[in-house]
Amino acid sequence: MQDLYGAFVPGTNVVVQPTGQGPLSGLTFASKDLFDVAGFVTGCGNPDWARTHPPARRHAWAVQRLLDAGATLAGKTITDEISLGLLGRNQFDGTPINPKAPDRFPGGSSSGSAAAVAGGLVDFALGTDSGGSVRVPSSFTGIYGIRPTHGAISVEGLMTQAPSFDTAGYFAAGAEIFAKVGAVLLQDAAPAAPITEILFATDAFAACDPVVRDAAAEPTRSIARAVGASREIVIAEEGLPAWNRAQVRLQCSEFSRTFRAWVDTYNPRFSYEVGSTLAHAALIPESERTEAALLRTAIRARLDALLAGGRVICFPTMPILPPHRDAPLSVMNEAGDRIVNLTAIAGLSGLPLVNLPLGQAGTIPVGIAILGARGSDLSLIEFARALGKPSS
Incomplete structure (x- = not known):
C-alpha cells in the first residue's frame, strides 16, 4: 500500500492477518500508535517513549476483537506526541495530510487514522478520544467517527493519558461499515432504539x-x-x-x-x-x-x-x-x-457522540x-x- 497521505508511522511495516472469520472479513483497518500490537513497540508519537518501552506482548483488546471478526490490520498510524494535541501535528513522525483539505490540518490526536480512512487507504481505523481526538479529525476530514460512552469499549492494551476521559473509538468513511464495526466493538451495549x-x-x-x-x-x-x-x-x-x-x-x-x-x-x-x-x-x-x-x-x-x-x-x-x-x-x-x-x-x-460528515463549507468538511x-x-x-x- 502506498501511503499517499503520510498517515502511517514511518519505518514501520505492521501487517497482521485476521485470527478469525466474521462480519469484518475482507476489510482492512489501521490502528493509532497508542494501541498495542503484539511484537511491536507502541511508540505513542514520541521517539523517547518508543526507546524506553519494550515491544507489546499481546494485542490491545480492540485490535484483537477486530482481528477475530475477520479484519486485517494494515498498519500503525501517526498520533500527536503522547496523544497531547488536537490538530494532528507531530514534529517527529510528521503531520498527516488531510485528504479532503490538503492545505489544512487533519485534526488530532488520531490524525493518521482519520487520514488513512478519509484517503481510502483502509476501510476503517481505531482512534482514541480523551479531549476530542476522534471528534476533531472526523469532522476535519469528513468521515464518521465515534467517541463512545466512557468505558463502553475496553482500553486494555491502550496507552491511556487521562483515565476518567480516555475512550477507544473508531472511524469509517461510509455509514454501513461504520455500523458493522460498531456491532463488533460494542457487542455488550444496549440494543439500538429509536431517537424520539x-x-x-x-x-x-x-x-x-x-x-x-x-x-x-x-x-x-x-x-x-x-x-x-x-x-x-x-x-x-x-x-x-x-x-x-x-x-x-x-x-x-x-x-x-x-x-x-x-x-x-x-x-x-x-x-x-x-x-x-x-x-x-x-x-x-x-x-x-x-x-x-x-x-x-x-x-x-x-x-x-x-x-x-x-x-x-x-x-x-x-x-x-x-x-x-x-x-x-x-x-x-x-x-x-x-x-x-x-x-x-x-x-x-x-x-x-457520533460525528456525521454531512456539512460542507465549499470543499471543506x-x-x-x-x-x-x-x-x-x-x-x-x-x-x-x-x-x-x-x-x-
Whole structure:
C-alpha cells in the first residue's frame, strides 16, 4: 500500500492477518500508535517513549476483537506526541495530510487514522478520544467517527493519558461499515432504539464561526426531519467556557500524573507545545481540580436528565474549519482553545457522540455531532446508518 497521505508511522511495516472469520472479513483497518500490537513497540508519537518501552506482548483488546471478526490490520498510524494535541501535528513522525483539505490540518490526536480512512487507504481505523481526538479529525476530514460512552469499549492494551476521559473509538468513511464495526466493538451495549427528539444546543451553535453555522444549516434540518420532533435548548447554564476550563483542569491534572515518573526518569524530547502543556499541567492547584470535579458531577446529572427517553443533542462537531497547516503557533493555540468549548460537552459527561460528515463549507468538511444518553452508542450508530451520507 502506498501511503499517499503520510498517515502511517514511518519505518514501520505492521501487517497482521485476521485470527478469525466474521462480519469484518475482507476489510482492512489501521490502528493509532497508542494501541498495542503484539511484537511491536507502541511508540505513542514520541521517539523517547518508543526507546524506553519494550515491544507489546499481546494485542490491545480492540485490535484483537477486530482481528477475530475477520479484519486485517494494515498498519500503525501517526498520533500527536503522547496523544497531547488536537490538530494532528507531530514534529517527529510528521503531520498527516488531510485528504479532503490538503492545505489544512487533519485534526488530532488520531490524525493518521482519520487520514488513512478519509484517503481510502483502509476501510476503517481505531482512534482514541480523551479531549476530542476522534471528534476533531472526523469532522476535519469528513468521515464518521465515534467517541463512545466512557468505558463502553475496553482500553486494555491502550496507552491511556487521562483515565476518567480516555475512550477507544473508531472511524469509517461510509455509514454501513461504520455500523458493522460498531456491532463488533460494542457487542455488550444496549440494543439500538429509536431517537424520539432532537435538541439543538443554541449555545454550541453560537460558539461556532458563521461559516460553520451556515454549513450546518441544511444537515441539521435534515436531521430534524428524520426524527420529526425537535426543539432548541441551552446546554451550559454556566457558559461553555466554564465547561472548557473544567475539562482542561481535570484532564491536565490526570495526564500530568500519568507522565510524571517517565518524564522525571528519562527527560524525554518534546515539541514546545507538548513540553509547555506538561509543565503548566503540573501547576494546577488542587482547589481548581476539586471545583472542576464538582461542576462535572452537575453537568452529568443535567445531561442525563435532558437525554432521558431517547432524546439526542445536536450541534456542530467543531466550532471552526480546520486551520491552515502553515498557521502560526498563536493561531493554533487559539484554535485548540475554541475546539475545547465543544469537545468538553462529551468529555465531561462521558456520553457517546457520533460525528456525521454531512456539512460542507465549499470543499471543506463540516461535521455534525449527535450526543446521546449514556449507553446509547448503538442507537446513534444506527441513526447514522439510516440517515446515510448525501450523495455529492
